[in-house]
Amino acid sequence: MTKTKTKTDGWPRRAAALLGMAAVALQLAAGAMTASAQAAWPSKPIRWVVPYTPGGGTDQSSRIIAEKLSVALGQPIVIDNRPGGNTVIGAAAAASAAPDGYTVFFAALSTMAVIPNLYDKLPYASDALTPVTQLVHFPLFLMVEAGGPLDTMPKFLAAARSQPLLFAIGGSGSGGHLGSELMKRQLKADMTAVPFKAMVQAAPEVATGRVSFMFADLPAALPHVQGGRAKIIATAGKTRSALYPEAPTLAEAGVGEIDFDTWAGLAVPKGTPQPIVDRLALELNKVIADPAVRAKLALIGVEPAPSSQARFTEFIASENAKWRAVIQAAGIKLE
Structure with missing residues (x-):
C-alpha cells in the first residue's frame, strides 16, 4: 500500500534547518554586537582600581596617568582606592569585574610577583589579571642616618660584615x-627586619639611628x-637614577x-577583548611619553x-621567579 504524503511529512527536517539558520543568525548578531561594543569603547566612565590608600606614590602616579589617559579616550576615569590585605583586596575587586574594558587595575610588583609567592591561597586565580603594559618604576635608595656610623658605603659594608644590623621595612x-633580604643574602650578613605599616613611618626611625638602614623611595627619604x-x-636600581644621580648603584x-x-x-x-587591551597599551605609552606627565612623575620620585x-x-x-627564590630563602610566609 502506497503511503500518501501529507503537508507535515517534511517538517522535522525543515524545522531543524530553520533552527540551524536561527542559531547562525543569533551568533552573527551577537558577534556584530560585540564588535560594535568594542569599536565604541569607551562609551562610559572607566574604573581604575588602585590597591593602596590615597596620597602615596602609587596613588599619585595613577592619578597623573589616568588624568591624561582620560583626555585621550574621551571618557572620565574614576580612581577607586581599595587598600588592604597586601593589595589582595584591590586585586580581587578588579579580577572579579566584568572583562569589558571598564575596569582596569594598577598592577604593581607586590600584586603581580610577590603576593603569589607569599600566600598559599588567594581569592582569585593566578591568571585572573591580564597584563597590558608597564608604566612606571619607583627607584629605591639605601638610606642611613646622616653623620652616623654607616653614612658611607665603605662604613656600611664593613659594619654589615662584622655586626648585626636592623633594617626598616614599610610592610612585609x-x-x-x-x-633588603636580597642584599642580606648577597653579603651573608646578620640583618633583621623591623616592620612598619608604611615607608613614611619607617623613615624617621632610620633618620634618628634607632634602625640601621632602609630602602626607601624618594617621597619617604627626601x-x-x-x-x-x-x-x-x-x-638599588641597575643604573643610577636620573632623579638622584649622585647615588651610586x-x-x-x-x-x-x-x-x-x-x-x-x-x-x-x-x-577583556584584545582590541581594547591593544588600545589601552597604545594610549598609555603615548601618555608616558608626554613631557608634562614625565615632569609630574619626577616631582613624586617616579x-x-x-x-x-x-x-x-x-x-x-x-x-x-626572582622574588620567589628570595622569599623561599628568607622563609617569608603570610596567611
Missing part, C-alpha cells in the same frame, strides 16, 4: 623588604635627607651584582617605564 613583602637627618648612600658601591626596584603597570580582568604587553608579561614572569 614590600620591595624594600625583599630587596624630607629627612633635605633636613640633614638622613643620607642616601646608594640606589649597589654594584658600583661594592655590594655585588644585585639590583631591584618597585614598579607598576596596568592590568585588566582576564577575558620614573616612566614604557613597555608593551609582551615585554610586560615576560618581565612579570622573570620578577616572579
